[in-house]
Amino acid sequence: GENVEQHPSTLSVQEGDSAVIKCTYSDSASNYFPWYKQELGKRPQLIIDIRSNVGEKKDQRIAVTLNKTAKHFSLHITETQPEDSAVYFCAATYNFNKFYFGSGTKLNVKP
Amino acid sequence: GAVVSQHPSRVICKSGTSVKIECRSLDFQATTMFWYRQFPKQSLMLMATSNEGSKATYEQGVEKDKFLINHASLTLSTLTVTSAHPEDSSFYICSANPLEALNTGELFFGEGSRLTVL
Numbered sequence: 001g002e003n004v005e006q007h008p009s010t011l012s013v014q015e016g017d018s019a020v021i022k023c024t025y026s027d028s029a030s031n032y033f034p035w036y037k038q039e040l041g042k043r044p045q046l047i048i049d050i051r052s053n054v055g056e057k058k059d060q061r062i063a064v065t066l067n068k069t070a071k072h073f074s075l076h077i078t079e080t081q082p083e084d085s086a087v088y089f090c091a092a093t094y095n096f097n098k099f100y101f102g103s104g105t106k107l108n109v110k111p
Numbered sequence: 112g113a114v115v116s117q118h119p120s121r122v123i124c125k126s127g128t129s130v131k132i133e134c135r136s137l138d139f140q141a142t143t144m145f146w147y148r149q150f151p152k153q154s155l156m157l158m159a160t161s162n163e164g165s166k167a168t169y170e171q172g173v174e175k176d177k178f179l180i181n182h183a184s185l186t187l188s189t190l191t192v193t194s195a196h197p198e199d200s201s202f203y204i205c206s207a208n209p210l211e212a213l214n215t216g217e218l219f220f221g222e223g224s225r226l227t228v229l
Binding site: 001009032034036043044045046049087089093096097098099100101102103104106 | 145147153154155156157160170171204206208216217218220221222223
C-alpha cells in the first residue's frame with residue numbers, strides 16, 4: 001500500500017511566523033492529497049486539499065504545494081496564530097479508495 | 112454538515128473479552144467506511160476498509176479474525192475486537208465519505224473510541 005511520511009513531528013513557532021510541514025508519498029498513482037487538523041480532544045477536520053493535476057492551492061493563510069515528480073507535498077501556514085496550534089495530518093489516496101495518513105505534526109504557536 | 116457518530120467513546124474490558132465499537136453516519140449514506148487506529152505518537156494507521164454488503168478489506172499486518180468488521184447497512188459499520196489483550200489498547204477512530212460528496216474526497220471522522228484492556 002501507500003506509505004506517507006511526514007516531517008517534522010513537532011514544530012514550534014512564534015505567533016506571526018510561518019510554518020511549513022512536509023510529506024512524501026510512495027505510490028505515484030495517488031492523486032488526491034488532503035490535510036487534516038486535529039485539535040486536542042477533537043476529531044480530525046479537513047482544512048485544505050490538492051489534486052494531482054494542480055501544483056499549488058491557497059486558501060487565505062494556508063496553502064499546499066505538490067511536486068508529483070518528487071512525490072512530495074507541503075502545507076504552508078502564514079501569519080500563524082495561537083488557534084493554529086493543533087496536530088496536522090497529511091494524507092494520500094488514489095481515487096478516494098483508501099486514505100493513508102502521515103504520522104502527524106504537532107504545531108505549537110507561541111503567543 | 113456530515114456527521115459521524117462513534118460509540119462507545121471509552122471502554123475498559125478484561126483481557127480475553129470482546130468489545131464492539133459502532134460507527135454511524137447520521138445524516139448521509141456511506142458504502143465505505145474506514146477504520147483507523149491512532150497511536151500515542153499521533154499517527155493514524157489505516158486498519159481496514161469497511162464495505163457495505165461485502166467483506167472488509169484489511170491492511171497488511173492487521174488480523175481480520177481479531178478485528179471483525181461488519182458493514183450491515185449504509186449508515187452503520189461495527190468493529191469488534193475479539194479476545195482483546197492489553198496490546199490492543201488504543202484509540203480507534205472511524206471515518207466515512209458521503210456518497211454524494213465522493214468527488215470532494217472529504218472524510219468525516221467519528222469521535223473515536225478509547226479502548227483499555229486490563
